Amino acid sequence: MNPVEKKALAAIERKSGKLKALSRKLYNNPEVMFQEFKACRWLSQELKALGYKVKPGGRELPTSFRAELNKAASKPTIAILAEYDALRGIGHGCAHNLIAAVAVGAACGLAAVKKELPGNVLVIGCPAEEGGGGKIQLLKAGAFNGVDAALMVHPSSDRTMLDHGFIACRGLDITFIGKAAHASGAPEKGRNALNALLETFNALNALRQHLPQDVRMHWVVMEGGTASNIVPERARGEFTIRSENNAYMPTLLKKVKECARGAAMMTGCRVKFRVNSYMYSSMRPNRPLAELVRDCFKQVGVKAGFWDGKGGRGSSDIGNVSQQVPALHPSISLRAPASVTGHSRELADWTQTPRAEAAMVKAAQMLALAGIRLLTDDKLMRGVKRAYKQGS
Ligand SMILES: [Zn+2]
Ligand SMILES: [Zn+2]
Structure with a gap:
C-alpha cells in the first residue's frame, strides 16, 4: 500500500x-x-x-x-x-x-x-x-x-x-372493480373483486411452470374488501415481476395482464392496471x-x-x-x-x-x-x- x-x-x-x-x-x-x-x-x-x-x-x-x-x-x-x-x-x-x-x-x-x-x-x-x-x-x-x-x-x-x-424488475398494481351486495342475503347480485384477485394469483401460479427459470413473480393483497358480510366491490394487488433478461420483460408483463383479464372475465369484474413507468x-x-x-x-x-x-x-x-x-x-x-x-x-x-x-x-x-x-x-x-x- x-x-x-x-x-x-x-x-x-x-x-x-x-x-x-x-x-x-x-x-x-x-x-x-x-x-x-x-x-x-x-x-x-x-x-x-x-x-x-x-x-x-x-x-x-x-x-x-x-x-x-x-x-x-x-x-x-x-x-x-x-x-x-x-x-x-x-x-x-x-x-x-x-x-x-x-x-x-x-x-x-x-x-x-x-x-x-x-x-x-x-x-x-x-x-x-x-x-x-x-x-x-x-x-x-x-x-x-x-x-x-x-x-x-x-x-x-x-x-x-x-x-x-x-435481474430486471418491474412493479404493477392490478385493481378489480366488482359490485357490492349482501354476502348472504343477495350474493347473486354481487360481483366479487377479491375472487378476481385470487383467481389472478392462481392463474399466475399455473403460468409459473411454463416460464423461463430465471423469472420471479410475487405479490401482496393491498385491498381485499371491507367486511365479510359485503361482497368485496374492490380488490387490489401489488405485484413485482422479474427476469434476468431485460428484453423478456414486456412479454412477461403481457402474460401477467392476460391472467388478470381472464380472472376479470370469470368473475364479471372490471380490471385496471397501473404499471410503473420505470423498470x-x-x-x-x-x-x-x-x-x-x-x-x-x-x-x-x-x-x-x-x-x-x-x-x-x-x-x-x-x-x-x-x-x-x-x-x-x-x-x-x-x-x-x-x-x-x-x-x-x-x-x-x-x-x-x-x-x-x-x-x-x-x-x-x-x-x-x-x-x-x-x-x-x-x-x-x-x-x-x-x-x-x-x-x-
Ligand atoms: Zn438494499
Ligand atoms: Zn432491499
Missing part, C-alpha cells in the same frame, strides 16, 4: 466513531422512499464538513444530492453512491443506514488525499432504491453524465461478494471493476468472491446505472447468524452490532482504495471502460 492509500485509510479509521453515530441516527430515524429528508440533510452536512460542495436535489427529487470534491479537475470522475431509504414497516431491514455511512466514510478517505488525486469524486445521494427507482430519475436528470465509474457497497447478512447478478434493469457486469474491488477488499483483510450462481437474486436500480456507466455493486458480510436474513427487523437491529460496524469501516476503506486506484491508474480505467463496452 502506498503512502496516499495509507493516509486515506487512516482518515477513515479516525472518522469511524462519527460513521457509527451516523448509521445509528439513520437506524433510529428510518424514512421510506422519497421521504428521506433527514437522511439527506445529515449526509449533506457530513460531506460539507469534509470539504465537498453539496448541491441539493431539485424539486423533482428533493431527497437526492450531489456532492463534489474537486470540480476544477474534472477527469476522470468517479461516483460513490449512497442509499438511505428504509423499508415500509420494517425500518432499515436492508441496512441502507450502513450504505450511507460507508459512502461518507469513503468520501472522507478520498477527501483526505484530495491534493494527490488527479480527478474528481462525486458522492451521489440516491433516494428510493426499495421501489421508486431513484437512480432511474437521477439518470434521466443527467446526474451520471461525465461519470467514468460508479461504486457502492451493500451490506449482506452473510456473504462478501463482488457481484450479485441482479429496474439487470446488471451489466464489469470484470476489471470486480477484480479491482476484490484486490481492495483483500487489502483491508476481507475475502471476496464472485457470485456463484446459487441462491435467489434481487434487483436494484444500480442495474440502470450499470447500463449507462461502468458500475459495481459488491456486498460485504456483516457476519450475522444464519437466522438474520435480508429485509427483516433482525437485520436492521444487527446493523447496530460491533461486527456490522467493523464491516462498515472496512467497506468504506475498500471503496476509498478503489477510488484512488481508478483516479490514478489510467490503464485500469481504460480496462474498465473497455469491459463496459463489451458488457463483460
Whole structure:
C-alpha cells in the first residue's frame, strides 16, 4: 500500500466513531422512499464538513444530492453512491443506514488525499432504491453524465461478494372493480373483486411452470374488501415481476395482464392496471471493476468472491446505472447468524452490532482504495471502460 492509500485509510479509521453515530441516527430515524429528508440533510452536512460542495436535489427529487470534491479537475470522475431509504414497516431491514455511512466514510478517505488525486469524486445521494427507482430519475436528470465509474457497497447478512447478478424488475398494481351486495342475503347480485384477485394469483401460479427459470413473480393483497358480510366491490394487488433478461420483460408483463383479464372475465369484474413507468434493469457486469474491488477488499483483510450462481437474486436500480456507466455493486458480510436474513427487523437491529460496524469501516476503506486506484491508474480505467463496452 502506498503512502496516499495509507493516509486515506487512516482518515477513515479516525472518522469511524462519527460513521457509527451516523448509521445509528439513520437506524433510529428510518424514512421510506422519497421521504428521506433527514437522511439527506445529515449526509449533506457530513460531506460539507469534509470539504465537498453539496448541491441539493431539485424539486423533482428533493431527497437526492450531489456532492463534489474537486470540480476544477474534472477527469476522470468517479461516483460513490449512497442509499438511505428504509423499508415500509420494517425500518432499515436492508441496512441502507450502513450504505450511507460507508459512502461518507469513503468520501472522507478520498477527501483526505484530495491534493494527490488527479480527478474528481462525486458522492451521489440516491433516494428510493426499495421501489421508486431513484437512480432511474437521477439518470434521466443527467446526474451520471461525465461519470467514468460508479461504486457502492451493500451490506449482506452473510456473504462478501463482488457481484450479485441482479435481474430486471418491474412493479404493477392490478385493481378489480366488482359490485357490492349482501354476502348472504343477495350474493347473486354481487360481483366479487377479491375472487378476481385470487383467481389472478392462481392463474399466475399455473403460468409459473411454463416460464423461463430465471423469472420471479410475487405479490401482496393491498385491498381485499371491507367486511365479510359485503361482497368485496374492490380488490387490489401489488405485484413485482422479474427476469434476468431485460428484453423478456414486456412479454412477461403481457402474460401477467392476460391472467388478470381472464380472472376479470370469470368473475364479471372490471380490471385496471397501473404499471410503473420505470423498470429496474439487470446488471451489466464489469470484470476489471470486480477484480479491482476484490484486490481492495483483500487489502483491508476481507475475502471476496464472485457470485456463484446459487441462491435467489434481487434487483436494484444500480442495474440502470450499470447500463449507462461502468458500475459495481459488491456486498460485504456483516457476519450475522444464519437466522438474520435480508429485509427483516433482525437485520436492521444487527446493523447496530460491533461486527456490522467493523464491516462498515472496512467497506468504506475498500471503496476509498478503489477510488484512488481508478483516479490514478489510467490503464485500469481504460480496462474498465473497455469491459463496459463489451458488457463483460
Ligand atoms: Zn432491499
Ligand atoms: Zn438494499
